[in-house]
Every structure is written in C-alpha cells, then in structure tokens.
Amino acid sequence: MTFHEVEQFEKEFAEYIQNVRNELMELEKKLFFSRFVLFDSANIILDDGIDAYLRLLQQVIEHAPSQIIEKIDASARYVLRKKFGKEAFYVLNKLIEDKKIMCTPSKSECDTYLIQACIMNPGAVLITNDGFNDYNTFWTKAVQVVKYTKIGSRFYFNLDLKRTITRPKTRPVRNVSSYQEVSGLELLWDPNDTKGKIEIYPEGGEG
Numbered sequence: 285m286t287f288h289e290v291e292q293f294e295k296e297f298a299e300y301i302q303n304v305r306n307e308l309m310e311l312e313k314k315l316f317f318s319r320f321v322l323f324d325s326a327n328i329i330l331d332d333g334i335d336a337y338l339r340l341l342q343q344v345i346e347h348a349p350s351q352i353i354e355k356i357d358a359s360a361r362y363v364l365r366k367k368f369g370k371e372a373f374y375v376l377n378k379l380i381e382d383k384k385i386m387c388t389p390s391k392s393e394c395d396t397y398l399i400q401a402c403i404m405n406p407g408a409v410l411i412t413n414d415g416f417n418d419y420n421t422f423w424t425k426a427v428q429v430v431k432y433t434k435i436g437s438r439f440y441f442n443l444d445l446k447r448t449i450t451r452p453k454t455r456p457v458r459n460v461s462s463y464q465e466v467s468g469l470e471l472l473w474d475p476n477d478t479k480g481k482i483e484i485y486p487e488g489g490e491g
Contacts, residue, residue, distance in 0.1 A: 313347045328340060328411065328412070334368065339439070395414065395419065402427045402428065412429060
C-alpha cells in the first residue's frame with residue numbers, strides 16, 4: 285500500500301470506529317431514555333463505593349430518564365460505614381437527608397419494594413447486580429433488570445450485542461472516480477459534514 289492508501293485506510297477505520305461507538309451509545313440510551321429507572325442503591329454502593337455510585341447515577345441521568353428513584357435499606361448505612369469509613373457514611377447520610385436516596389422502613393428488605401415498584405410501573409427498569417435468588421421467580425421474572433460492570437471510571441450495561449444492526453451503513457469514498465452508486469439514506473449522508481455521527485432517537489423525541 286502507498287502512503288496515501290495507508291492514510292486513507294486509517295481515516296476510514298477511524299470513522300468506522302466512531303460509528304460503532306455512536307451505535308453503542310444509542311443502545312445504552314435506549315435502556316433509560318424516557319423510562320422509570322430504579323436504583324438498588326445499597327447493592328451498588330456496597331459493591332463499588334459511594335463515589336462510583338454517583339458516577340453511575342450521572343451516566344444514567346445523561347440519557348434523560350423520565351424519573352429516577354433511589355432506594356436503600358436502613359441498615360445498609362452502617363454496613364457501608366464499616367466497609368468504606370466515616371467519610372462515605374457522611375456522604376450517604378447527606379444524600380438521604382436531602383431525599384435524593386430514600387431509606388426503606390427499618391427491619392424490612394429494600395428488594396421487596398423495588399420488585400413491586402418495577403412491576404407496577406410499565407417500562408420500568410431496575411439497576412442492580414442482585415439475582416433476587418431469595419424471591420419467588422413468579423415475581424422476579426416480571427422485573428426488567430439492568431446489570432452493570434465498572435471498567436475504569438465508566439459503567440457498562442448488559443446490552444444486547446447479538447442483535448442485527450439495521451441502521452444504514454456508511455460506504456467510504458476514496459475518490460470521485462471510484463464512487464459507487466448507492467441509494468436510500470446513504471445518499472443523504474455526507475461524512476464530511478456529519479463527522480460519522482447519525483442521531484436517531486426513539487419515540488418520544490430527543491433526549
């Protein structure tokens with residue numbers, strides 16, 4: 285390959301990677317956009333800490349859910365203090381005092397309320413890595429759980445990456461003489477103008 289061909293290949297590959305990233309972000313957005321989102325706050329905080337929890341919360345907020353509810357067991361505060369120290373305990377108590385995170389009644393399990401709320405609110409999703417193995421599957425099968433893992437400073441979710449991608453694909457153009465005729469939405473897309481990004485929003489409008 286000539287230097288020019290290598291340069292062109294690298295440019296096209298960079299555009300391809302950006303398109304894939306955009307597609308991935310669209311999938312993530314569809315998990316939360318305009319949806320009722322419940323946080324199993326105790327499960328998340330005790331696994332990853334209060335700072336990571338707040339980053340996860342902000343990542344979800346960026347996808348414009350219709351409502352967010354954060355719930356925690358009353359006793360979880362003291363477990364967190366033992367595991368992460370006084371500073372984390374103070375931050376959590378402040379979030380509870382400000383009613384950003386809500387405690388469930390003492391001597392009861394938060395999961396019980398989260399499962400019910402998820403069932404009773406159509407389209408609701410519950411962010412947790414809890415398997416709810418102590419509960420009857422009659423109830424838990426009706427709960428749409430979003431599992432996650434943290435890599436670096438970002439959280440990743442159990443997206444369906446096995447489905448077929450139906451979004452129009454880009455077709456790199458090396459030069460005018462080698463241009464191949466295309467049709468449909470491909471004709472409307474000028475990669476020089478859009479920088480390889482096509483925004484497609486689900487029903488309900490832009491996020």
